Amino acid sequence: MSESKVAPRAPFKLSSLLLRWELILVPLLALVMFVNGTRSEFFWDPFNLGDATFNFSEKGIMAIAMALLILTREIDLSVSSIIALASLVMGLAAQNGAETPVLVLLALLTGTLAGFFNGFLVIRFAVPSIAITLGTMSLYRGISQAILGDQALTKYPESLANLGQGYLLEPIPYSFVTFLGLALLVGLVLHRTRWGRQLYAIGTNPEAAKFSGILVDRYRLILFTLSGTFAGLAAAFLTSRISSTRPNIALGWELDVITMVVLGGIGIAGGTGSMLGVVLAVLLLGMISFGLALMNVPGIVAGIFIGGLLIGAIALPPLFKKILRIAKR
Amino acid sequence: MNLVLKNYRREAVLFVFLVAALVVVGMISPSFISLKTLDAIWHDSVLLLILALVQMPIIISRGIDLSVAANLALTGMLVALLSKSNPSLPVLVLLLAGIGIGAILGAINALLITVLELPPIVATLGTMSVYRGMTYVVSGGQWVNSQDFPAALLEFPNARLLGLTHLEWLSLLALFLAWLMWHQSRFGREIRALGNNPSAARYVGVLEQPRLALLYTIAGAVAGFVSVLWVARYAIASTELAIGFELQVVAACVLGGVSIAGGVGTVYGTALGSLFLVLLYNALPVIKISPFWQTAIVGVAILVAVIVNQSAGKRVGKKILREVSP
Numbered sequence: 084m085s086e087s088k089v090a091p092r093a094p095f096k097l098s099s100l101l102l103r104w105e106l107i108l109v110p111l112l113a114l115v116m117f118v119n120g121t122r123s124e125f126f127w128d129p130f131n132l133g134d135a136t137f138n139f140s141e142k143g144i145m146a147i148a149m150a151l152l153i154l155t156r157e158i159d160l161s162v163s164s165i166i167a168l169a170s171l172v173m174g175l176a177a178q179n180g181a182e183t184p185v186l187v188l189l190a191l192l193t194g195t196l197a198g199f200f201n202g203f204l205v206i207r208f209a210v211p212s213i214a215i216t217l218g219t220m221s222l223y224r225g226i227s228q229a230i231l232g233d234q235a236l237t238k239y240p241e242s243l244a245n246l247g248q249g250y251l252l253e254p255i256p257y258s259f260v261t262f263l264g265l266a267l268l269v270g271l272v273l274h275r276t277r278w279g280r281q282l283y284a285i286g287t288n289p290e291a292a293k294f295s296g297i298l299v300d301r302y303r304l305i306l307f308t309l310s311g312t313f314a315g316l317a318a319a320f321l322t323s324r325i326s327s328t329r330p331n332i333a334l335g336w337e338l339d340v341i342t343m344v345v346l347g348g349i350g351i352a353g354g355t356g357s358m359l360g361v362v363l364a365v366l367l368l369g370m371i372s373f374g375l376a377l378m379n380v381p382g383i384v385a386g387i388f389i390g391g392l393l394i395g396a397i398a399l400p401p402l403f404k405k406i407l408r409i410a411k412r
Numbered sequence: 413m414n415l416v417l418k419n420y421r422r423e424a425v426l427f428v429f430l431v432a433a434l435v436v437v438g439m440i441s442p443s444f445i446s447l448k449t450l451d452a453i454w455h456d457s458v459l460l461l462i463l464a465l466v467q468m469p470i471i472i473s474r475g476i477d478l479s480v481a482a483n484l485a486l487t488g489m490l491v492a493l494l495s496k497s498n499p500s501l502p503v504l505v506l507l508l509a510g511i512g513i514g515a516i517l518g519a520i521n522a523l524l525i526t527v528l529e530l531p532p533i534v535a536t537l538g539t540m541s542v543y544r545g546m547t548y549v550v551s552g553g554q555w556v557n558s559q560d561f562p563a564a565l566l567e568f569p570n571a572r573l574l575g576l577t578h579l580e581w582l583s584l585l586a587l588f589l590a591w592l593m594w595h596q597s598r599f600g601r602e603i604r605a606l607g608n609n610p611s612a613a614r615y616v617g618v619l620e621q622p623r624l625a626l627l628y629t630i631a632g633a634v635a636g637f638v639s640v641l642w643v644a645r646y647a648i649a650s651t652e653l654a655i656g657f658e659l660q661v662v663a664a665c666v667l668g669g670v671s672i673a674g675g676v677g678t679v680y681g682t683a684l685g686s687l688f689l690v691l692l693y694n695a696l697p698v699i700k701i702s703p704f705w706q707t708a709i710v711g712v713a714i715l716v717a718v719i720v721n722q723s724a725g726k727r728v729g730k731k732i733l734r735e736v737s738p
Contacts, residue, residue, distance in 0.1 A: 204715065210722045214672040217662065218714035225708025232704045330704075335656075338537060351531045383548045383651060390541030398528040 104348035104356070107400070108363040115367060119374035126377065133254030137247075137324065139369030140258035141317040142336060143362075146343040147262075147269050148310040150361045152212075153344050154273075155285045156353035157303060160216040161201060162314045163336035164223035169193040169318035171227045174236030174328035183242045190319040191312060197223055198311015202304040212307075220337070228330040236328040247323030258320045262365070265313070270358030282306075286353030342389060343368055346396050368392075422669035422721055426684045430691065437695045444698050451580075455570075457690035458579040458586075459645070461683060462638050463657075464664040465590040466631040468682045469600065471665055472607040473627060474674035475532035479521060480635050481657035482543035485649075487513045488639035489547045492556040492649035499562050503644075506565060510640035511633045517543060518632015522625040532628075540658070548651045558647035569645040579641065590679045603627060607674035663710060664689050667717045688713070 120126045145162050152159050169190040176189050201219055205212045251260045273279035284292040285299050293299045322328055347364030349356030368389060375385040438445040463480055470477050491510045495501055517539070524535035558566065569579045594600040602623055605613040614620060643649045668685025670677030692710065696703055 204719070208719045208722050210718050211672045214666055214718045215715065217659065217666065218711050218718060220659075220711070221663070221707050221714060222711030225705065225711050229702065229705045229708050232702070338540070341537065342541075345534055345537075351534055381548060381553065384545045386541035387545035387549070390538040390545070393541075394524060394528075394530065394535065394538035397530055397534055398524065401529065 104400070105360045105363060107396075108347075108360060108367055112363060112367045112370065115370045115374060119370060119377060122374060123377050126374075130254040133250070133256060133259070135369065135373045136259040136262075137256055138372065139365055140256065140262040141320050141324075141333075142340050142343060143262040143365040143369070144258075144265060144313050144317045144320075145310070145336070145340045146347070146361055146365055147266050147358070148306070148313040149340050150344045150347065150349050150356070150358065151269070151273070151282060151306050152310055153341070153349045153351060154353060154356060155282055155302065155306060156289060157205070157212040157306065158216065158341070159198075159201060159307060159310045160213065160337050161197070161220040161223055162310060162317075162340060163333040164220045164227075165194050165197045165311055165314035166318040166321060166333040166336070167227040167330065168197055168223040169315045170322045170328040170332050171230060171236075173318070173322050174239075175230075177239045177243070178236060181240075183240055183246070186240075186243060186322075187246070187319045190322070191315045194311040194313070194315020194318060195308055196311070198308045198314065199304070201311065202307030205307060206300040206303050224330070224334075227332075231328070231330045233330075237326065239322070239326050243323045244326055245323075247320045247325075258324075261316070261320070263362075266358055266362045270362075273358055283354055286355070288354075339368075339389075342393050346393055420678070420680065423678060423681045423684060425720070426667070426669065426681060426688065426717075430684055430688050433688070433691060433695070437691075437699055440699045444695065449694075451577075453687070453690055453694050454583070455577050455579055456694065457686050458583040459638050459642055460660060460664055460690060461583055461686040462586045462634060463661045464668070464682045464686045465586055465594075465679060466634045467661045468590075468665050468668070468670050468677050468679070469594050469603050469627060470532070470631055471662070471670050471672060472594075472674060472677045473603050473624060474607050474610070475525070475624070475628075476536065476662065477521065477628065477631050478533065478536040478658050479517070479539040479543055480631070480661055481654040482540045482547070483514055483517045483632055483635040484639040484642060484657065485547045485651065485653040485655070486517065486543040486550070487636040488643040488653050489551050489556070489649045489651075491640050492561070492643050493550065495562060495565060496556055496560040501562075503565050503568050507637060507640050510636040512636070514636015514639065515629055515633035518629040518635065519625075521632060522628035525628060526621040526625045544651070544655075547653070551649070551651060553651060556643075556649040561644070561647060565640075565644045566647055569641050579645070582641070587679065587683060590682075594679055599623070599626070604675060607676075609675075660689065663714050666714055669717070669721050671721065672718075685717075 125131050149159060149162065172189050172193045173186045176186055181189070197219070201212070201216055204210065204215045204219070208215075246257060249257055251257050273282065281292070281297045282302065284295070284297060285302060289299055318333075321333060325332075343364050344361055345351060346368065347356065347361035349361060371388060371392070372382075372385055375388065376382075434445065443449075463484075467477060467480065487510050490513055491506050494509060495506055521532075521536055521539055524530045524539070525532050528535075530538075569577065571578050573581060594603070602613070602618045605616070605618055606620055606623060610620060642654060664686040665677065665682055666672065666685070667688055668677070668681035668683070670682060670685075689710065692713065693703075693706060696706055696709070701709075
């Protein structure tokens with residue numbers, strides 16, 4: 084007989100599999116796709132579906148990094164302002180004749196620096212990240228407003244347009260492939276490596292993680308920097324897609340991105356959720372917005388559905404569990 | 413005196429900052445320091461101030477209400493439509509309607525946070541989208557313009573009584589009520605206890621759910637009240653009304669030394685924070701800085717305030733009991 088051993092993982096239970104968050108999102112996504120299909124005969128056209136991804140891939144890319152931050156009990160409210168800043172740098176460089184590869188590099192660099200600055204402030208002064216990024220949200224957007232005023236930068240090299248409007252393999256756009264690729268990569272790191280486990284440890288209990296030798300602040304700095312880099316990448320795609328830089332570019336996107344992450348099952352209290360859930364939530368929200376647009380519902384009214392979905396998604400599962408528990412008695 | 417300085421260090425620092433900012437602006441443009449300008453800044457800061465005075469206890473309780481601007485838009489629109497279809501309604505009835513509708517919206521937040529146990533940031537993020545969308549639905553995307561409002565409503569915020577505008581009187585009333593509620597009442601102390609240490613508060617018998625439910629409902633009612641003043645002052649109700657204003661309200665609190673981690677914040681600090689923000693907005697054009705710099709400067713101000721407050725809090729944070737001299 085072997086002495087008492089800790090099981091390598093929790094014993095398999097069908098109910099815990101069925102109650103997994105991802106498995107609730109899949110039928111929801113199927114339902115939305117089905118309803119969209121009945122609304123327009125062109126919905127299932129592959130080119131239509133491919134083009135539908137343009138509208139959410141940039142937000143999806145940011146949601147990947149935001150998921151890691153929320154998982155570790157942090158948040159980055161400044162992501163959409165980082166887009167404004169990175170797009171500004173791209174626009175200014177393009178006016179001075181910079182070519183497409185330089186523009187993309189500059190966007191990534193700007194985003195990375197802005198994200199690093201967020202992370203530096205958070206760990207150096209030990210301030211809640213919601214307060215720091217509320218400040219930098221204003222600061223980064225403000226720099227863009229101060230330099231642009233009421234102007235827009237629209238002079239971009241023609242080759243840039245291909246990045247945000249082009250297809251890797253028709254009808255699959257570059258931005259969508261990038262989103263899926265990054266999600267896969269980050270998901271593998273999160274769910275299959277020691278680094279990923281340590282992120283869950285930090286999210287579950289930052290103090291305990293620190294005392295068990297995890298360099299919590301280093302992870303925080305890396306995650307904020309990553310969030311900036313991904314926002315810079317999203318800025319490159321978005322600027323290329325709309326071929327212009329305005330001070331109000333991507334205004335309010337941070338809330339959409341946070342909605343995607345929370346709907347994806349990443350618990351706001353930290354330490355729970357998976358990358359698969361986030362990807363499904365990005366697709367779900369993207370398809371809902373697209374379907375509502377097919378029905379000529381204005382974006383602001385679509386907010387009712389998305390806000391309601393966010394609340395319902397978070398409130399209902401615990402409620403079901405409560406009811407199940409009462410029913411069992 | 414020493415004790416006052418010790419307890420209100422943040423407020424004292426902010427007050428010095430506020431006066432220094434006034435002096436600097438006054439040196440660049442002497443005409444700025446006049447009763448007329450100060451009156452205008454005061455008048456201009458009232459709506460922000462009243463909203464910040466209820467956001468403050470929410471942040472103290474470790475929550476946040478992101479739906480305040482959307483509540484402003486929906487309630488403001490509903491009251492505007494009510495007034496448009498019944499032009500004879502007196503201002504008092506419109507204000508009461510605003511309070512009632514706002515309280516219902518606040519109670520919905522309260523329900524989500526206390527009964528369904530949603531984190532406040534998620535619940536109010538959701539209702540923010542929903543209320544803003546409802547504003548479009550009830551108005552059909554149309555504006556309610558100044559000619560649709562009764563003259564009495566449009567005059568109400570700016571009319572003067574004993575030299576001060578109605579809004580200025582209301583700000584004094586709001587300050588007094590907030591002081592009474594958050595500094596003098598048992599309810600205020602319980603909210604603070606919940607923010608300082610929720611489990612300790614629970615052990616001494618402070619029930620979290622009913623307190624928070626009341627708090628968010630009050631916040632909704634106050635937002636509803638302000639929405640009527642907002643619609644009257646700007647003489648328009650639209651879907652875009654006060655969009656993004658929730659962040660200014662939170663910024664006023666943070667500038668005023670309210671700690672986002674909960675438990676810390678005063679009415680005085682919040683009032684100074686709101687005044688500081690509005691002074692900044694008004695002073696920039698006067699000192700020849702393009703108003704386009706406004707957002708960036710507010711960002712820097714928030715960062716400085718948060719960092720200064722945090723390092724100030726650290727030094728005194730460890731001491732739990734008051735020292736007794738032998």
